[in-house]
Amino acid sequence: MQEGKLKLDDPVSKYHSGVPNGETITIAQLLEMRSGLPNYTDPAWVRATSRSQVSQT
Numbered sequence: 001m002q003e004g005k006l007k008l009d010d011p012v013s014k015y016h017s018g019v020p021n022g023e024t025i026t027i028a029q030l031l032e033m034r035s036g037l038p039n040y041t042d043p044a045w046v047r048a049t050s051r052s053q054v055s056q057t
Contacts, residue, residue: 006015006027013022 008026008028008031010027011023012019012025012027012030015027016022019025
């Protein structure tokens with residue numbers, strides 16, 4: 001950030017394609033854990049999600 005390469009208001013899609021709603025999720029939201037993306041390490045999410053669904057994300 002100090003070098004001006006990353007801005008908190010930038011959309012995630014600027015740096016990584018394929019993120020659901022990446023054009024509306026900001027770097028700041030990811031850092032604040034307010035992006036709306038699921039917690040992929042939550043055991044309940046892992047149990048409820050099939051292997052094929054995970055490979056699509």
